[in-house]
Amino acid sequence: MYDFEEFKNVMEQMVKEKFSEGYQVERHKVIKNNQLELDSLVILAEDTNVSPQFYMQQLYPRYEQGETMEQLVADIVSTYHETAKNNRFDSENLTLEACREQIIYRVVSLEKNEEQLAEVPYIPFMDLAITFHCLMVQDEHGIASFRISLDLMQKWGLDHQMLFTIAQNNTMKRFPISICRMETMLYEFFQQTDHESSLDDIMQTGDENIWGNRAFWAKSREGDPYVLTNSSKINGAAVVLYPQCLQHIGENIGGNYYLLPSSIHEMIIMPENATMSRKELCEMVTEVNAQYVEQDEVLSDAVYYYSCVNKTLQICNG
Structure with missing residues (x-):
């Protein structure tokens, strides 16, 4: 079995052998969310400078778990061609007209991404930053996107607020809210086949009765937690920015509540009305982030509190 350094070298060579003239296969160091550095394999055709990234740190565990190098290479080749077929962006056609309906937003840690944020448009939101991205691909296999730079925003003639307005409309449309009971998510995580999710377990904004469905929200009266995300469960923390989302949650659970990132x-x-104190909630979030959440997926160690009377979300101290 190859060690990681050997794996990277062999993988690069094997992928190069799969692509004829007219393609370049290169390795790069990429800084991801929260300053996580990854080794990326990039395949570029002569007529484009846009390519999906294949991360060695994500491929290597699959190799360790038994997938062969040939299987991994075949998956890379297939994914590349599928993405290239669906992708209509390159540096020559990144006009606002071409990209407007693909502009979305996400939320990330403000402190952990200070260096990257210096080069992109963002809007502070408590201890978070709202960043802007352009979707290249969104299908059953997932999504591919690139982060919008300050230069690109200026080229489009937009300011931060205009970019936010466009992104909000698109993000809400493409990634509607999804809410489920915590117990439902745990069932799915542990693959309990004897549990069948029903409309009372998982609700989306596409469902007519997400707000005002008494059966769905009944458990909140007993202090039971719910999971708030989007329909794709990718970068779903951004739904807290959707207009009236937080207000509707408060109305449906019948009172104030905490949001744990x-x-x-x-x-x-x-x-x-849950049994845990503010101090316990803050300690739990910090511990979970440190021990169980991948570095590039950590959002914040803060706990947020929503007041139904004031209609405000704020960081609360333990």
Whole structure:
């Protein structure tokens, strides 16, 4: 079995052998969310400078678990061609007209991404930063996107607020809210086949009765937590920015509540009547982030509190 350094070298060579003239296969160091550095394999055709990134740190565990090098290379080749077929962006056609409907936003840690944020448009939101991205691909296999730079925003003639307005409309449309009971998510995580999710377990904004469905929200009266994310469960923490989302949650659970940033992908809704104290909630978030959440998926160590009377979300101290 190859060690990681050998794996990277062999993988690069094997992928190069799969692509004829007209393609370049290169390795790069890439800084991801929260300053995580990854080794990326990039395949570029002569007529484009846009390519999906294949991360060695994600491929190597699959190799360790038994996938062969040939299987991994075949997956890379297939994914590349599928992405290239669906992708219509390159540096020559990144006009606002071409990109407008693909502009979305995400939320990331403000402190952990200070260096990267110096080069991109962002809007501070408590201890977070709202960043802007352009979707290249969104299909059943996932999504591919690139971060919008300050230069590109200026080229489009937009300011931060204009970019936010466009991104909000698109993000809400492409990634509607999804809410489920915590117990439902745990069932899915542990692959309990004897549990069948019903409309009372998982609700999306596409469902007519997400707000006002008494059966769905009944458990909140007992202090049970809910998971707040989007329909793709990717970068779902950004749904807290959707207009009236937080207000509707408060109305449906019947009171104030906490939001626990379990990752960039979701928030945990914890009714104020839950048995855990603020101090315990803060300690739990910090511990989970340190021990269980991948470095590039950590959102914040803070706990947020929503007041139904004031209609405000703020960081609360333990």
